[in-house]
Amino acid sequence: MxxxxxxxxxxxxxxxxxxxxxxxxxxxxxxxSKAFAHHISQGGKMFLAMAGAMSTAEIGVSLAxxxxxxxxxxxxxxxxxxxxxxxxxxxxxxxxLIPDYRDLSPEDEEELYRQHLSRVTDVCIPEExxxxxxxxxxxxxxIKASKEGKRYFPYExxxxxxxxxVLKKDYQIDPKDSWxxxxxxxxxxxxxxxxxxxxxxNYFASLLKRKVILSSNIIKSGLETMEFLIDWYSENSKDSSxxxxxxxxxxxxxxxxxxxxxxxMDLEEPCKLWGYYxxxxxxxxxxxxxxxxxxxxxxxxxxxxxxxxxxxxxxDATIVAPLIFAYVLAE
Numbered sequence: 364m365x366x367x368x369x370x371x372x373x374x375x376x377x378x379x380x381x382x383x384x385x386x387x388x389x390x391x392x393x394x395x396s397k398a399f400a401h402h403i404s405q406g407g408k409m410f411l412a413m414a415g416a417m418s419t420a421e422i423g424v425s426l427a428x429x430x431x432x433x434x435x436x437x438x439x440x441x442x443x444x445x446x447x448x449x450x451x452x453x454x455x456x457x458x459x460l461i462p463d464y465r466d467l468s469p470e471d472e473e474e475l476y477r478q479h480l481s482r483v484t485d486v487c488i489p490e491e492x493x494x495x496x497x498x499x500x501x502x503x504x505x506i507k508a509s510k511e512g513k514r515y516f517p518y519e520x521x522x523x524x525x526x527x528x529v530l531k532k533d534y535q536i537d538p539k540d541s542w543x544x545x546x547x548x549x550x551x552x553x554x555x556x557x558x559x560x561x562x563x564x565n566y567f568a569s570l571l572k573r574k575v576i577l578s579s580n581i582i583k584s585g586l587e588t589m590e591f592l593i594d595w596y597s598e599n600s601k602d603s604s605x606x607x608x609x610x611x612x613x614x615x616x617x618x619x620x621x622x623x624x625x626x627x628m629d630l631e632e633p634c635k636l637w638g639y640y641x642x643x644x645x646x647x648x649x650x651x652x653x654x655x656x657x658x659x660x661x662x663x664x665x666x667x668x669x670x671x672x673x674x675x676x677x678x679d680a681t682i683v684a685p686l687i688f689a690y691v692l693a694e
Contacts, residue, residue, distance in 0.1 A: 373693035380690055388678050395641045395674035396690035399608065402639045402672070404694060407604040408436040409639070412619055414611030415680060418447035418542070419483045422610075425685040427545035434691055436605075437595060438546060439554040439619040442561025445521060448543040450493035455535040459487040496533070498566050500524055505567065508581040516583045516591070517564075518546075518553035554592055556585050556618035589622070596622045597634060606639030607667075610680045612646050612654020624665040637666060640673040641687075643680040 377396075384393040403409060413422075429435045451458070459475075461467070464485045467475075472482070480487035481494075488494070504520050515523075524530065525547045538544045546553055558564045570576045583591075599605060609616040626634040646655025658673035667673060676683055 371689060373689050376686065376689040377693035380686065388676055391674050391676045392678075392683060392686060393690075395676060396687045398639060398672040398674070399606070399641065399687060400691045400694040402604065402606045403434055403691065405604070406602075407606055407638055408599060409434060409606045409608055410619065410637075411435050411438045411440075412607065412609040412616040413438060413440040413444050414609075414613045414615040415441075416443065416447065416483045417610055417680065417684070418444045418451065419486060419488065420681045421451065421540070422681070422684060423448055423451070423542035423545075424540045425688040426542040427540055428692060429688050430542060430545040430549055430551065431539075432692060433549075434688075435551070435608075436599070437552050437554070439556065439592075439615050441613070441615050442517065442555055442558040442564050444615070445518060445543060445553060445555055446497065446561055446563050447488070448541055449497055449521065449524070449530075450488055452536060452538065452541045452544070453496060453530055453533045454489050454493035457489040457492045459489070461485050461487060494562050494566075497524075498563060500529055501563060502570065502575070505570070505576055505581060509576055509578065514581050514583055516588060517555045517558040521553075522547045522550075552591070552595055554588055554619055556588060557614045558582070558585075585618075589618070589625070592619055592622050593626060593630070597626060597632070600635045604635060604638030607637045607641075609640075609642040609644075610684055612642075612644060612652070616642070617653055620661070620666050627665055636668045636671060638671060640667050640671055641676070642674070643676045643678060643683045645677065645679070 380393050380396065384390055399409065411426075426435070459480055461482065462485055464482065475482055475487055479490035481490060501520060501524060504523050508515060508520075521543060525544055543553075559568065567576070567579075567582065571579055596605065607620055609620075620637065623634060623636055626632050640658050640661065642658070644655060646652050648655045648657055658667065658671075658675055661667045661673075662669055662671075
């Protein structure tokens with residue numbers, strides 16, 4: 364199987380954007396792409412914060428290549444995004460596409476529920492072939508850690524699952540289109556704040572209640588995740604400027620961007636501010652939503668500086684992110 368994204372003429376996409384994208388969100392996309400590419404070309408690193416349902420939107424087709432080519436160096440994402448990339452990896456052929464989802468009645472939705480098809484906008488994830496399959500495998504790694512008295516971050520269990528190759532025979536897409544497989548191969552950290560708010564996190568809680576697993580201690584906590592992020596940022600920002608590329612809002616972005624003021628203000632240890640900032644957002648900016656706050660607000664919190672290249676693209680990330688990735692890959 365070939366990775367279709369590898370066949371794309373990145374330079375042609377870059378030339379198209381440079382020529383056609385002249386105003387409004389289009390211009391911001393172009394400027395953000397140029398600044399992203401420049402940041403990397405100057406030896407900078409890029410941190411990706413990913414919210415929404417980007418894995419089910421199959422962002423891995425473009426994101427995996429960014430990771431493999433060292434354009435993304437660490438990731439923060441929701442528990443849903445990290446697990447849904449693996450769901451798609453092993454159950455893609457059983458996903459049900461519903462392009463007319465806006466026309467569904469409550470009765471139609473209930474019928475999908477009866478068929479164990481969980482809908483995410485225009486596509487349904489098959490419960491048995493995706494969630495249940497991964498739950499069964501992951502439970503084995505959790506029980507093993509419990510017996511051995513070991514503790515890991517959520518992403519480390521996913522890396523153990525991938526490296527065990529127990530899923531390999533069940534792959535239904537080219538693994539080169541899986542961003543988590545690419546991240547595992549590069550061994551980059553994937554920070555997952557609020558992991559409990561995911562299908563596997565919910566299932567893990569049920570195992571605790573049923574006494575299948577006796578302690579939650581085998582999963583490193585959110586506070587430990589922040590400690591790990593502090594260490595990662597402190598070490599990697601010594602010799603490099605680290606940029607922040609944010610898809611959506613919520614905890615995937617709010618959690619990691621705070622690492623800079625934690626180091627500077629709370630630990631009182633000097634560190635560089637984020638050296639680049641871009642958010643693809645559909646949040647309203649005027650309702651007190653941090654997810655929808657314009658980048659300048661982050662200056663007041665000591666996250667970015669007045670000279671930090673900063674952009675907000677108010678558009679659909681499923682359209683915008685692959686274009687920016689293609690532009691950067693053209694360099």
